[in-house]
Amino acid sequence: MGAIRYELIKQCRQTGARRGRLHTPHGIIETPIFMPVGTQATVKAMTPEELKEIGAQIILSNTYHLHMRPGEKLIEKAGGLHKFMNWDRPILTDSGGFQVFSLSELRDIKEEGVTFKSHIDGSKHFISPEKAIEIENALGADIIMAFDECPPYPADYDYTKKSLYMTIRWAERCKAAHRNTEKQALFGIIQGGMYKDLREEAVREMVKLDFPGYSIGGLSIGEPKPIMYEVLDWTTHLMPENKPRYLMGVGSPDALIEGVIRGIDMFDCVLPTRIARNGTVFTSRGKVVVRNAEYAEDFRPLDEECDCYACRNYSRAYIRHLFKAKEILAARLATIHNLRFLLKLMENIRQAIMEDSLLDFKKEFFAKYGYSEK
Amino acid sequence: MGAIRYELIKQCRQTGARRGRLHTPHGIIETPIFMPVGTQATVKAMTPEELKEIGAQIILSNTYHLHMRPGEKLIEKAGGLHKFMNWDRPILTDSGGFQVFSLSELRDIKEEGVTFKSHIDGSKHFISPEKAIEIENALGADIIMAFDECPPYPADYDYTKKSLYMTIRWAERCKAAHRNTEKQALFGIIQGGMYKDLREEAVREMVKLDFPGYSIGGLSIGEPKPIMYEVLDWTTHLMPENKPRYLMGVGSPDALIEGVIRGIDMFDCVLPTRIARNGTVFTSRGKVVVRNAEYAEDFRPLDEECDCYACRNYSRAYIRHLFKAKEILAARLATIHNLRFLLKLMENIRQAIMEDSLLDFKKEFFAKYGYSEK
Ligand SMILES: [Zn+2]
Ligand SMILES: [Zn+2]
Numbered sequence: 196m197g198a199i200r201y202e203l204i205k206q207c208r209q210t211g212a213r214r215g216r217l218h219t220p221h222g223i224i225e226t227p228i229f230m231p232v233g234t235q236a237t238v239k240a241m242t243p244e245e246l247k248e249i250g251a252q253i254i255l256s257n258t259y260h261l262h263m264r265p266g267e268k269l270i271e272k273a274g275g276l277h278k279f280m281n282w283d284r285p286i287l288t289d290s291g292g293f294q295v296f297s298l299s300e301l302r303d304i305k306e307e308g309v310t311f312k313s314h315i316d317g318s319k320h321f322i323s324p325e326k327a328i329e330i331e332n333a334l335g336a337d338i339i340m341a342f343d344e345c346p347p348y349p350a351d352y353d354y355t356k357k358s359l360y361m362t363i364r365w366a367e368r369c370k371a372a373h374r375n376t377e378k379q380a381l382f383g384i385i386q387g388g389m390y391k392d393l394r395e396e397a398v399r400e401m402v403k404l405d406f407p408g409y410s411i412g413g414l415s416i417g418e419p420k421p422i423m424y425e426v427l428d429w430t431t432h433l434m435p436e437n438k439p440r441y442l443m444g445v446g447s448p449d450a451l452i453e454g455v456i457r458g459i460d461m462f463d464c465v466l467p468t469r470i471a472r473n474g475t476v477f478t479s480r481g482k483v484v485v486r487n488a489e490y491a492e493d494f495r496p497l498d499e500e501c502d503c504y505a506c507r508n509y510s511r512a513y514i515r516h517l518f519k520a521k522e523i524l525a526a527r528l529a530t531i532h533n534l535r536f537l538l539k540l541m542e543n544i545r546q547a548i549m550e551d552s553l554l555d556f557k558k559e560f561f562a563k564y565g566y567s568e569k
Numbered sequence: 570m571g572a573i574r575y576e577l578i579k580q581c582r583q584t585g586a587r588r589g590r591l592h593t594p595h596g597i598i599e600t601p602i603f604m605p606v607g608t609q610a611t612v613k614a615m616t617p618e619e620l621k622e623i624g625a626q627i628i629l630s631n632t633y634h635l636h637m638r639p640g641e642k643l644i645e646k647a648g649g650l651h652k653f654m655n656w657d658r659p660i661l662t663d664s665g666g667f668q669v670f671s672l673s674e675l676r677d678i679k680e681e682g683v684t685f686k687s688h689i690d691g692s693k694h695f696i697s698p699e700k701a702i703e704i705e706n707a708l709g710a711d712i713i714m715a716f717d718e719c720p721p722y723p724a725d726y727d728y729t730k731k732s733l734y735m736t737i738r739w740a741e742r743c744k745a746a747h748r749n750t751e752k753q754a755l756f757g758i759i760q761g762g763m764y765k766d767l768r769e770e771a772v773r774e775m776v777k778l779d780f781p782g783y784s785i786g787g788l789s790i791g792e793p794k795p796i797m798y799e800v801l802d803w804t805t806h807l808m809p810e811n812k813p814r815y816l817m818g819v820g821s822p823d824a825l826i827e828g829v830i831r832g833i834d835m836f837d838c839v840l841p842t843r844i845a846r847n848g849t850v851f852t853s854r855g856k857v858v859v860r861n862a863e864y865a866e867d868f869r870p871l872d873e874e875c876d877c878y879a880c881r882n883y884s885r886a887y888i889r890h891l892f893k894a895k896e897i898l899a900a901r902l903a904t905i906h907n908l909r910f911l912l913k914l915m916e917n918i919r920q921a922i923m924e925d926s927l928l929d930f931k932k933e934f935f936a937k938y939g940y941s942e943k
Contacts, residue, residue, distance in 0.1 A: 260894075281882045512653075522609055
C-alpha cells in the first residue's frame with residue numbers, strides 16, 4: 196500500500212470533469228480542490244483554524260523556502276512540518292525546483308543538480324533530485340513533488356526537449372531516493388513546454404515510472420490561457436484514471452473551472468493571497484480593488500454572496516480604511532475572503548459535477564463574473 | 570442618569586486597591602482593567618473575536634487618527650465606531666490632544682485651540698475643545714476624553730502651571746460642548762506635571778466640574794517610575810471614591826500593579842502590542858526577545874504558564890521563524906500573547922484585591938518576573 200489512494204466517484208456527463216476523493220495519511224480530500232499556499236510554513240496572514248473554517252482541506256508549502264529558512268533539520272526536530280506549523284490536515288510540498296529556477300541567482304544547472312545562491316543571504320547551495328527528496332522526507336508532507344526543471348515561456352523546442360529528458364531522469368532519481376513511501380506520496384511532474392509531442396512523451400515516460408499521482412508543470416508561467424488549455428487537452432486524456440492530477444500554479448477562477456473541465460483534480464496558486472494583501476478581492480461580479488477611493492463609503496460587504504468572516508462582519512469602507520491605514524487586519528480580512536471565494540467555487544464545481552451540470556455552471560459563473568467566453 | 574456608573578465593590582485591606590464595576594452603555598467592565606489600544610479603529614493584528622477570547626472588556630481608540638483617516642463623518646455614516654469596527658463592547662476615545670502635541674508638525678497652541686499639520690499629508694488642521702468633542706460625539710465611544718494639553722517631561726513650573734489652567738478652561742468648554750451625555754461619559758483629565766501643588770490644584774478644579782470619571786494624564790512620558798508613583802500618591806487620594814480613575818499610557822506589568830495599589834481603575838498603553846510586533850513578549854519570568862537566535866530550537870511555548878492561543882499551539886522556535894520570515898502570523902501570535910498576559914495579570918490583581926492579598930501578589934509576581942523592589 197502506498198501513502199495515498201485516489202477514488203474516482205463520478206464524472207460529469209456534460210464535461211467529463213472528475214469528482215473524486217483522495218485518501219491521505221492526514222485525512223480525506225474531496226476533489227477537485229484548490230490548495231492555499233503556505234510558502235514559509237504559514238498561509239500568509241492566516242491561522243490553521245481560520246483555514247479550516249473556510250474549508251481548506253490541504254495546503255501547500257515550499258521546499259526551497261523551508262530549506263533556506265528555518266531549515267528542514269529544525270522542522271524535523273520539531274516533529275515535522277504538520278506539528279511545527281500546527282496543521283493536522285494534509286500538506287503538499289513542491290520540490291523547490293520552480294523557486295530555484297525563478298528566485299535564486301547565478302544558478303548553474305547540470306545533470307547532477309543545480310548550484311545556486313540564496314535569495315536571502317547570497318550563500319551558495321546545491322540541490323539535486325536526491326537532496327530535494329531528502330529535504331521533503333524530513334519535512335514530512337503527505338504529498339511531495341519530484342525535482343524538475345521548469346523551462347521558461349517561451350522556450351525553444353530543443354531546449355524544452357533536452358530539459359524534459361533531464362526532468363525525466365531526475366524523476367527516476369527522485370523515486371529511487373524516496374525513503375518514506377508509506378507516509379509520503381511522490382508525484383511525478385509532466386513538463387514539455389508548449390509542444391504537443393513533448394507533452395505526450397512526458398506523460399508516457401512519467402506514467403512508466405508509476406507514481407501515485409502526477410502534476411502538470413510548466414504552465415501558468417506567462418503563456419496565454421488558450422495555450423494552457425490546449426496543453427491540458429493534449430495531456431490529461433493520456434493520464435491514468437486512477438491517479439490524482441495536479442495542475443501547478445493555477446488559481447484564477449476561470450482557469451480553475453477550465454482546468455476541472457479538462458480533468459484536473461488539484462490546483463494551487465499564490466494569486467488569491469497575494470492580491471488580497473494588495474487590496475484586490477474576488478467577488479461574484481468580478482474583481483474589486485477595495486483600496487480604491489470609490490469604495491470609501493461603500494458599506495456593503497466585499498461580496499454580498501459570500502459567507503466568510505470578513506463578509507459577515509465588515510464593510511468595504513472599513514476594509515478600505517484598514518488598507519489605507521496599513522493595518523494588518525486588512526490583509527487578514529482580504530485573504531480570508533479570497534481563499535473562501537476559491538474554496539467555495541471548488542465546492543460549487545464539485546456539486547455541479549455530481550449534478551452533471553458543470554458546463555451550465557461555467558456559463559452562469561462566467562456571465563456574472565464578467566468573463567467573456569473564449 | 571449619566572452614561573456610566575462606577576460601583577466600588579471592595580478595597581484591598583493590604584493596599585487600599587479598588588475592585589470595582591463600571592456600568593456602560595455597551596456592558597459592564599470589571600475593574601481594575603487594562604484597555605488594549607486600537608489606534609486606527611483596529612487593535613493592530615487582532616480581530617474583535619480574538620480580543621474577546623483573551624478577555625478584553627473595553628478597548629481604546631484614537632480621536633486624532635480617526636479624524637485624520639477615515640474621518641469621523643464616515644464613521645458616523647457607518648453607524649458609529651462600534652459598528653464600523655465590529656466591536657460591541659465598550660470603547661474609550663482619547664481627545665486627540667496627546668497626538669496633536671506629539672505627532673503633528675508645526676503646531677500652534679492658542680487659547681482657542683491648536684493649529685497643526687497632519688502627519689499623513691501635511692494638510693493644515695485646527696482642533697479646539699469644541700471640535701474634539703464634536704469628533705468624539707460623532708465616533709460614539711462610551712467614554713470620551715476632554716481635550717487637554719500634555720506638557721512634555723521635563724517642563725518648568727511656569728509652563729506647566731499656565732498649561733494646566735488652560736487645560737482646566739478647555740475642560741469646561743468640553744463639558745459645555747458635549748451633546749451626548751446619556752450615551753457617552755466625558756472624563757476630565759488631571760494634568761499638573763511633576764509638581765505637587767499643581768496636581769492637587771488640578772484634581773480640585775476637575776472635581777468641581779463634576780465629570781463622571783477622571784483620568785490622570787501627563788505621566789509615563791519619560792519620567793522615572795518612582796516620580797510617576799509619587800505623583801499618583803499626591804493625586805488619587807483626593808479623587809472622588811465613586812468615580813472611575815484612569816491612568817493614561819501605562820502598560821508595563823510593574824506599573825500596572827503599582828498603579829492599582831495607588832487606587833487606579835483603568836489603564837491603556839500601546840506597549841504590549843508594539844513590542845509584540847517587534848518580537849518581544851512578556852512571560853511570567855520576564856521579557857523574552859523571541860526573535861533572538863537563542864530561541865531558534867526552543868520548542869517550549871512563549872510562556873509555559875500562559876493559556877493563550879499562541880501558547881497552546883506554537884513553539885518559540887516556530888514564532889521566531891515567523892518573525893525572521895517577516896510573516897504576519899508572527900505579529901498576530903505575539904500580540905495575542907502579550908495582551909493576554911496583561912489581561913490575565915489584571916484578572917489576578919482583581920482576585921488578589923478580593924482576597925486582601927495584593928501586596929503578597931506583587932511580591933511574588935515581582936520576584937518571579939525579575940523586578941527588583943524599588
Ligand atoms: Zn467574503
Ligand atoms: Zn500566551
